[in-house]
């Protein structure tokens with residue numbers, strides 16, 4: 001398979017902040033690649049470096065075998081994280097306007113219908129809801145039927161049904177051969193859409209792989225979560241590993257067939273519980289395993305800073 005997007009050793013610093021600390025990755029043609037990671041990890045900076053809207057300090061990027069700023073614009077679609085089209089154009093006028101910027105483009109009416117805006121197409125952009133505005137923006141990014149589409153948090157602010165509309169749209173584009181590079185905080189979105197996922201933390205790509213591969217490598221086993229005032233010691237005779245997490249006890253390596261055994265154990269020992277839930281590990285567990293430390297450091301830091309302020 002040919003490569004559509006390549007980053008080699010990309011570094012970018014802003015004053016004292018390292019946004020990208022040497023990122024190397026490649027995305028094959030027709031692949032959907034999802035970039036996940038905490039706030040401030042460098043995702044938008046990486047998208048900007050790959051689309052030619054920021055210059056890296058070092059390293060290089062290629063899209064469709066060209067430097068990002070030299071890619072044929074007809075072949076590239078970009079939805080930036082912050083995108084403010086003119087407020088006093090209707091959804092229909094906006095999509096038609098962006099269509100007019102390209103030699104070849106899709107039918108704007110069909111694009112509006114695809115993003116679920118066929119009924120709001122005569123409303124000024126400024127009067128659309130946040131989610132409707134984001135749908136218009138998604139429409140403008142793909143109106144030229146690009147070969148490579150960068151979507152920086154495409155479904156932020158879009159309601160659950162609308163999110164599924166956008167997901168189906170992305171799936172259809174991928175089925176027709178479009179390469180999609182997506183950033184998202186929605187693990188269900190990454191897991192559903194992506195062939196491969198990359199996890200960026202502090203400007204470094206700390207893990208990459210298929211969603212299933214990442215889950216197998218980093219997310220641990222299935223778990224039964226029990227809401228209970230009892231702690232782990234009440235569970236020590238269970239033949240499964242357990243851990244106390246706040247007001248819950250988490251029992252690991254429990255298959256669906258074992259749930260009955262655990263419930264019998266609770267009943268026989270008279271252990272109080274108010275809820276039970278069983279879950280397979282998923283991409284969210286991968287994220288929590290690999291990126292949670294960044295959050296803990298950050299929140300600890302904030303708490304300490306606050307303590308210092310009030311002391």
Ligand SMILES: Nc1ncnc2c1ncn2[C@@H]1O[C@H](COP(=O)(O)OP(=O)(O)OP(=O)(O)O)[C@@H](O)[C@H]1O
Pocket residue numbers: 014015017018019037038039040041042043044045046081
């Ligand atoms: N133009 C800029 N000037 C100064 N610092 C910047 C600039 N752009 C990004 N940064 C910093 O670089 C780091 C990475 O930011 P970036 O926006 O790439 O993160 P992100 O992963 O996209 O975050 P989010 O999930 O919140 O969108 C942050 O610390 C941010 O403050």
